[in-house]
Amino acid sequence: MNISKIANLKFFYTKTRKISSFLSAFTLILFCIGIYWGLFIAPTDYLQGNSYRIMYVHVPAAWLSMQTYMIMAATGFIALVWKIKIMEIASIQCAPIGAFFTIIALVTGMVWGKPTWGTYWVWDARLTSELILLFLYIGIMVLYSAYSDKRQAIKITSLLAIIGLINIPIIHYSVEWWNTLHQGPTVTKFEKPSAHITMLLPLLYMFFVFNMYFLSILIKRMRFGIYMREKNNKWMEELKND
Amino acid sequence: MIEFFDMGKHTVFVYVAYIFSIVILLLGFLIPHYAMKKEIAKKNDKDNK
Numbered sequence: 001m002n003i004s005k006i007a008n009l010k011f012f013y014t015k016t017r018k019i020s021s022f023l024s025a026f027t028l029i030l031f032c033i034g035i036y037w038g039l040f041i042a043p044t045d046y047l048q049g050n051s052y053r054i055m056y057v058h059v060p061a062a063w064l065s066m067q068t069y070m071i072m073a074a075t076g077f078i079a080l081v082w083k084i085k086i087m088e089i090a091s092i093q094c095a096p097i098g099a100f101f102t103i104i105a106l107v108t109g110m111v112w113g114k115p116t117w118g119t120y121w122v123w124d125a126r127l128t129s130e131l132i133l134l135f136l137y138i139g140i141m142v143l144y145s146a147y148s149d150k151r152q153a154i155k156i157t158s159l160l161a162i163i164g165l166i167n168i169p170i171i172h173y174s175v176e177w178w179n180t181l182h183q184g185p186t187v188t189k190f191e192k193p194s195a196h197i198t199m200l201l202p203l204l205y206m207f208f209v210f211n212m213y214f215l216s217i218l219i220k221r222m223r224f225g226i227y228m229r230e231k232n233n234k235w236m237e238e239l240k241n242d
Numbered sequence: 243m244i245e246f247f248d249m250g251k252h253t254v255f256v257y258v259a260y261i262f263s264i265v266i267l268l269l270g271f272l273i274p275h276y277a278m279k280k281e282i283a284k285k286n287d288k289d290n291k
Contacts, residue, residue: 039249051255100266112255114255115255231285
């Protein structure tokens with residue numbers, strides 16, 4: 001199967017209908033297993049007790065908030081340079097998904113912060129840069145909806161997404177560049193991760209589950225984006241009559 | 243059963259974080275799902291008129 005075929009809106013719309021439903025159901029099962037693993041099987045931390053279990057939703061959400069932004073910027077760049085319609089749709093549909101991940105990361109981080117730091121919020125580098133990420137997502141969505149010409153809108157939002165990329169290394173390295181309340185990297189130190197394997201495995205599993213969720217929602221949202229753009233076109237009418 | 247769900251003094255924080263995440267993830271799924279259904283119904287109504 002060549003890439004140009006997948007990039008065809010009609011091909012993508014028709015072929016992903018069943019994939020989307022299957023992925024959603026599969027993700028739900030994987031998520032339930034992950035929740036059970038994180039809440040009841042993973043051992044209790046000797047220092048933080050059970051509050052560390054928030055990590056299993058907080059950390060994957062935070063990773064995905066950055067990953068989604070990078071995908072949004074990359075697809076936006078491709079859309080901007082090569083004007084591929086499906087990339088335009090993928091780029092803008094990443095924004096609400098990324099915003100949801102960022103909200104989860106921020107709120108679960110606040111809930112984790114209270115028993116650990118004694119406060120819900122501090123204006124330190126990691127928390128503030130993650131909040132800026134949420135504002136970037138919201139800004140991109142608002143900007144897109146403000147334009148009636150959606151192809152013009154995507155040029156502006158792609159540009160903003162590419163400029164906003166500067167925030168990603170700031171979020172990632174903020175705990176190393178500045179003195180913050182937020183702990184340093186745990187998993188990305190591959191040679192010697194700080195977490196024990198029994199705690200690390202469910203975290204990596206949840207990262208996989210969140211990625212599956214991202215994929216299933218992105219396909220769902222892209223189908224919606226294609227429908228909105230092509231609903232008055234002949235092929236969409238024909239599809240309805242089938 | 244209660245003991246199984248009990249996380250000690252941090253029970254509330256853990257469950258609030260998990261429930262909030264589940265609600266947001268569910269919204270992330272339901273919003274595009276129903277938005278699309280609504281748009282298809284709107285288009286069908288318009289075509290039938």
